Amino acid sequence: MLTREQLQTLRDKLIEEKEKLLERYKKKEDTQARIEEEVKEPRDLEDIGQMTYTQELLDTLSSREFFIIKEIDHALNKMQGGTYGICEYCGEEIPLERLMALPWTRYHAHCAEKAEEEGIVPTYPAITFEATIPEEVELQREDITEA
């Protein structure tokens, strides 16, 4: 069982990590705004290709980061419910070292592999996060493809 102190440390880590991710997301939104600005006045085809790539990269990073943010929320919920630190695959306690390294993990390392093989690892596709991909961006990207 985790002690109150250990739980407190892990909770702080989770919150700190979530804040960091949200901070990075805010910065990314600025970058996104800049890209959109540039797309309005494309200079030549090479530039457009470059911009599309950047946009795709941005989306990839966002979905990965939002996956972690969701996992962090899930972990914080489990802390409140008293089930934090219990492997969702086998029901046994996850070692403290693993929790310290990956505080939002749901599984033991070996259980995570099995869960992945069986396709039960939770995924949060970027599309469910309306805030990450505003519709205007999608439309703009179609414009680029057509050009």
Ligand SMILES: [Zn+2]
């Ligand atoms: Zn396990």
